[in-house]
Amino acid sequence: MDGYQRDGETEAERLDRNWDELLQELRVTQTGVQILTGFLLTLPIQPAFQDISDFERSAYIAAISTSILATCLLITPVAMHRWLFxxxxxxxxxxxxxxxxxxxxxxxxxxxxxxxxxTFSLVLDQTAGVVAACLGVVLFVAAWVLLPLRLRHRLTRPEGP
Structure with missing residues (x-):
């Protein structure tokens, strides 16, 4: 959320704009996380699921738990809006x-x-699963944390000619 008021914008207008921007972002993430959660919920009823390794079972529990929690958190602003309406x-x-x-x-x-x-553990092996997860962490930190922070830093410095 940007804390900046645009020229001629009232505080109420800024809050409305920030709320609208947040809702647009949530629409994108809510759909994806709900599809992911729904897919993960179907895995245990697959016959082959019973044959997965302890590592794969742990990865599944981590995936379904975090997916459900993310679903909850990403829908929470809508519930908050209803209660505070x-x-x-x-x-x-x-x-x-x-x-x-x-x-x-x-x-x-x-x-x-x-x-x-x-997925990588199921398709290849446990080592591939661990490597993929580590690369995933690096990817998300780079794309969702470092890149936005770098852009924020660039925007706070005056641009040169």
């Missing part, structure tokens, strides 16, 4: 929903990394 609490809603959404994204990254570990 017409309570004159937009600033609180935007602030807390922003934090919950960031937490949901980190948990979603953990879910995807767990799925990577499970």
């Amino acid at each position: 017409r309570q004159q609490r937009k600033a609180t809603l935007v602030h807390v929903a922003h934090r919950v959404a960031i937490s949901g994204l980190f948990i979603l990254a953990a879910a995807v990394v767990s799925v990577m570990a499970l």
Whole structure:
């Protein structure tokens, strides 16, 4: 959420804009995490699931747990909005929903990394699962943390000619 007010924008307009931007972002993530969770929920009823290794079972438990938690967190702002609707609490809603959404994204990254570990372990072997998970962590940290922080840093410095 940007904390900056645009020229001529009131505080209420800024909060409405921030809330709308957050909802747009959540629409993208909610669909993906719900599909991931639904898919993961079907795995234990597959006959071959009973033959997976302890590592694969642990990766599955990590994946389904984090996927369910991410689903919860990424839908929480909608539930908060319903409970706070017409309570004159937009600033609180935007602030807390922003934090919950960031937490949901980190948990979603953990879910995807767990799925990577499970999938590579099933297709190749446990070592490949561990390597894939480690590479997944690096990928998500680079794309979801380092890149945005670098862009934020660049935007706070004056641009040269």
